[in-house]
Amino acid sequence: MASIFIDYDSNGDVELILEEDNNTCLDQAVQTPSSSENEKPAKYNVGPLSIKIKEVHLRASSLKLISSSSYFQAMFEGSEFREGKELKEHGFVKIELLDSEDEPTAMMIVLGILHGNDVHQVPIELDLPMLYKVAVLVDKYQWHALVTPHAISWLDKLLNSRDLPDASGKTLLMQLWIAWLFGMKDHFKALSRIAQQDSCHSIDLTDESIRLPTRAQSK
16 A cells, blocks of 8 residues: 655654545545646646555644644643654654544645645635535644635635535535534524525434534524
């Protein structure tokens, strides 16, 4: 099995290691900005590749992680965490993110935003499942301020797209949670009205896949 290595900062002192369980097709999974007329085309274009990937290694800057995320700030600046101690002692640390919620493609998108690589590494559009995975990382690592401007644009494009699945069931709950997470009040109100009008069943509060806050679920 192959491993992928991506440097978001050539002088980065943190390497995030994520697992990829499925066969990954290295193609246009997300829509990136089209090349301008002044940009030279890629020298080689080998088309989509189906490669079995075991791990994804992402090199990043600890300073950027600390400044953007209270989660990483606590990890690197707190005295009780191994990662912070190792970074201070050796100037470099590898961190395995093995939680199933740490989806590699979603993490690549967030790190692209974090390191200012919007043109080449941040998509202009995301489908709902990938936007949801990005939102999960934002919620877990407290990247709200960093990602919110992009999330608003992505959700706007989705809601105006004919490709969006019918707003029903878990699809609607995913949209509601995304709107709630990023403070998109108008979107949340509009989606809530759809839920009230079209829903045939109450929300199952025991369903752990539903991330909507309890106080919103009970309304």
